[in-house]
Amino acid sequence: xxxxxxxxxxxxxxxxxxxxxxxxxxxxxxxxxxxxxxxxxxxxxxxxxxxxxxxxxxxxxxxxxxxxxxxxxxxxxxxxxxxxxxxxxxxxxxxxxxxxxxxxxxxxxxxxxxxxxxxxxxxxxxxxxxxxxxxxxxxxxxxxxxxxxxxxxxxxxxxxxxxxxxxxxxxxxxxxxxxxxxxxxxxxxxxxxxxxxxxxxxxxxxxxxxxxxxxxxxxxxxxxxxxxxxxxxxxxxxxxxxxxxxxxxxxxxxxxxxxx
DNA sequence: ATGGTTGTTGCACAA
Numbered sequence: 076x077x078x079x080x081x082x083x084x085x086x087x088x089x090x091x092x093x094x095x096x097x098x099x100x101x102x103x104x105x106x107x108x109x110x111x112x113x114x115x116x117x118x119x120x121x122x123x124x125x126x127x128x129x130x131x132x133x134x135x136x137x138x139x140x141x142x143x144x145x146x147x148x149x150x151x152x153x154x155x156x157x158x159x160x161x162x163x164x165x166x167x168x169x170x171x172x173x174x175x176x177x178x179x180x181x182x183x184x185x186x187x188x189x190x191x192x193x194x195x196x197x198x199x200x201x202x203x204x205x206x207x208x209x210x211x212x213x214x215x216x217x218x219x220x221x222x223x224x225x226x227x228x229x230x231x232x233x234x235x236x237x238x239x240x241x242x243x244x245x246x247x248x249x250x251x252x253x254x255x256x257x258x259x260x261x262x263x264x265x266x267x268x269x270x271x272x273x274x275x276x277x278x279x280x281x282x283x284x285x286x287x288x289x290x291x292x293x294x295x296x297x298x299x300x301x302x303x304x305x306x307x308x309x310x311x312x313x314x315x316x317x318x319x320x321x322x323x324x325x326x327x328x329x330x331x332x333x334x335x
Numbered sequence: 336a337t338g339g340t341t342g343t344t345g346c347a348c349a350a
């Protein structure tokens with residue numbers, strides 16, 4: 076069994092102790108982090124190594140930053156989009172092969188507002204993500220693309236659709252980009268496991284949104300068909316959103332049977 | 336109530 080997790084930690088510097096304790100507790104085999112908000116020099120690779128993990132980090136400093144931490148091997152790392160695709164100016168994607176699975180940890184741009192240039196950047200980023208996959212791997216392989224997509228795939232993934240109408244995360248254009256990734260050959264594993272449940276992975280820090288159950292499901296684990304058919308169980312670890320100094324995102328955990 | 340919180344080579348801006 077291979078346990079794959081995605082977690083937007085909203086600063087690994089601020090969350091380091093919590094993340095290390097959580098790893099010891101939950102024992103992920105592959106942990107994809109987003110928003111480390113640090114340079115590669117500051118990344119605490121030795122802390123992960125002490126727990127038995129290899130790691131690759133693609134950081135830039137104050138914002139963004141993605142990593143993959145693995146105890147089932149870590150080979151052929153690629154920071155940024157694959158060669159031949161216009162490189163992103165931000166550190167938002169890193170890819171590596173872990174336990175035979177081609178894994179990408181992604182931090183999709185937020186978009187800010189639909190009339191903001193950052194929203195156009197978000198759409199183009201998602202187009203480039205699909206081009207990256209076509210270049211880097213193949214949908215017939217074991218592929219996982221996971222991270223903070225900043226897209227709620229459907230209305231069931233939103234606590235109050237009317238409140239988010241005409242705002243980012245729910246627009247048809249964003250959801251079409253996500254559908255294009257599914258057309259390429261990926262499946263939203265957790266939604267497949269729980270077709271009708273209201274499941275959230277992010278809650279605004281403000282207004283007691285977590286306590287009030289007002290969240291979004293924007294952290295996704297997308298798997299190719301061969302991964303999906305071995306995906307046995309998944310959950311959002313809401314406990315990681317509780318207690319002192321949590322990230323505003325909770326980890327999404329997926330357990331995948333190993334190949335026979 | 337168009338509010339609120341958290342993070343950062345922070346004192347404005349991103350989320």
